[in-house]
Amino acid sequence: EADIYQTPRYLVIGTGKKITLECSQTMGHDKMYWYQQDPGMELHLIHYSYGVNSTEKGDLSSESTVSRIRTEHFPLTLESARPSHTSQYLCASSDFPVEYGYTFGSGTRLTVV
């Protein structure tokens, strides 16, 4: 039984569409993260949150936005999808301080055509 859920698992969408990738966790973790990862490549942090109403940009510049209105929910939105956004998006959460590492969701594989 997964403790962190991402939906959808796969998404194919047309250029210019607005999309929201969902991420929810049931562990009560304060910190949550979004990573972008191309196949066979390294993880790139694009957004993170320390808790409700807290969001920060990560190391990799991204055209996406995030919100954290509830502890368990950390959705990522692309206002206008482009083919360059095609990638895998991984959501993760952790305690603070990070003593037990991150727990990752199964990811959303996004293809923009």
Add this chain to the structure above:
Amino acid sequence: GQNIDQPTEMTATEGAIVQINCTYQTSGFNGLFWYQQHAGEAPTFLSYNVLDGLEEKGRFSSFLSRSKGYSYLLLKELQMKDSASYLCAVNNAGNMLTFGGGTRLMVKP
């Protein structure tokens, strides 16, 4: 700055032992993690070291030397299912994980 280095790719034979090295230079250190990631899947936790020495967990062991900024992951009795990427990650001063680029391990029969 943050810098974590690990080999890009390694190949080993089924039943053998392989050691994946990781060197790091980070602002602060609060522990080192190893994750396994199969192609197209999410990373899963393998091990955690915060003190110097060897941590053993079944076929997998992880070693840490904080003075040398060095860790390794040791995989024994390799199986085909061990073919995956192995990510080294350091918990830095900001209590966030900095990930290395990952080592892609291919296990051959």
